[in-house]
Amino acid sequence: MTTLLSTEGLTMRFGGVTAVDGVTLSIDAGELRCLIGPNGAGKSTFFKCLTGQYKPSAGRIFWRGQDVTGRDSFALARLGIGIKTQVPSLFDGLTPMESVGLALRRLHGEAESRRRARRALDRLGIGALGERRIGLLAHGQRQLVELAMVVAPEPDLIILDEPTAGMSAEETNRAADLIRELNREHAIVVVEHDMHFIRAIARKVTVFHQGKVLMEDAAGRVFADPRVRDVYLGKAVA
Ligand SMILES: Nc1ncnc2c1ncn2[C@@H]1O[C@H](COP(=O)(O)OP(=O)(O)O)[C@@H](O)[C@H]1O
Numbered sequence: 001m002t003t004l005l006s007t008e009g010l011t012m013r014f015g016g017v018t019a020v021d022g023v024t025l026s027i028d029a030g031e032l033r034c035l036i037g038p039n040g041a042g043k044s045t046f047f048k049c050l051t052g053q054y055k056p057s058a059g060r061i062f063w064r065g066q067d068v069t070g071r072d073s074f075a076l077a078r079l080g081i082g083i084k085t086q087v088p089s090l091f092d093g094l095t096p097m098e099s100v101g102l103a104l105r106r107l108h109g110e111a112e113s114r115r116r117a118r119r120a121l122d123r124l125g126i127g128a129l130g131e132r133r134i135g136l137l138a139h140g141q142r143q144l145v146e147l148a149m150v151v152a153p154e155p156d157l158i159i160l161d162e163p164t165a166g167m168s169a170e171e172t173n174r175a176a177d178l179i180r181e182l183n184r185e186h187a188i189v190v191v192e193h194d195m196h197f198i199r200a201i202a203r204k205v206t207v208f209h210q211g212k213v214l215m216e217d218a219a220g221r222v223f224a225d226p227r228v229r230d231v232y233l234g235k236a237v238a
């Protein structure tokens with residue numbers, strides 16, 4: 001199995017707070033990995049280190065065996081890592097076709113960008129919204145346009161931070177189906193707090209607690225583990 005992304009002893013400190021504490025993990029080609037954990041576990045900080053928004057205090061990040069520690073998000077995108085943050089990245093005055101097309105123009109000519117933008121919107125089930133103004137779209141639809149911008153360049157790995165934040169239960173279910181569908185072509189890492197969503201998509205799960213990996217296993221075993229239940233309920237773990 002090819003390892004795409006891995007970390008060794010990844011650590012991020014903010015003053016006296018160690019938000020991520022010596023995390024070693026690896027993501028294989030084709031995987032759909034969920035990173036979960038209670039609030040404050042270090043998930044978002046780990047995501048920001050992994051996606052080049054923070055430079056880790058210690059430890060290493062490898063992409064296909066190459067040390068990429070400290071590279072920024074743009075450099076990682078050029079290597080084939082698609083990143084969806086929780087920060088909105090859309091302009092209300094553009095259409096989905098224009099937005100996704102722009103995301104592709106640094107890689108392709110205009111006609112090819114349009115063709116690929118069309119395909120990405122169709123894959124996400126929002127082809128019919130392609131020419132509408134983004135300012136007129138609902139929150140869930142905007143999330144899908146942002147995902148289309150990440151997917152359109154056909155990255156080898158997609159990393160998503162809380163993709164269902166602010167979505168209704170029905171939108172969350174649809175997002176779970178969609179992520180399983182995208183996983184047929186892309187490896188995916190999902191950082192997520194919503195347990196309902198994780199149950200709907202989960203394969204292999206890594207549980208964070210106090211900046212460290214508490215457990216890593218198949219979803220069924222993770223959800224059955226008393227330590228995981230305890231940290232979600234806020235109980236101390238021995
Ligand atoms: N920019 C920051 N400055 C100081 N402390 C931070 C910062 N970001 C996160 N932390 C702290 O690091 C810990 C992990 O936070 P975070 O990564 O946001 O956890 P999660 O995403 O799992 O809820 C928390 O104790 C949080 O208060």
Ligand SMILES: [Mg+2]
Nearest residue numbers: 040043044045
């Ligand atoms: Mg978070």
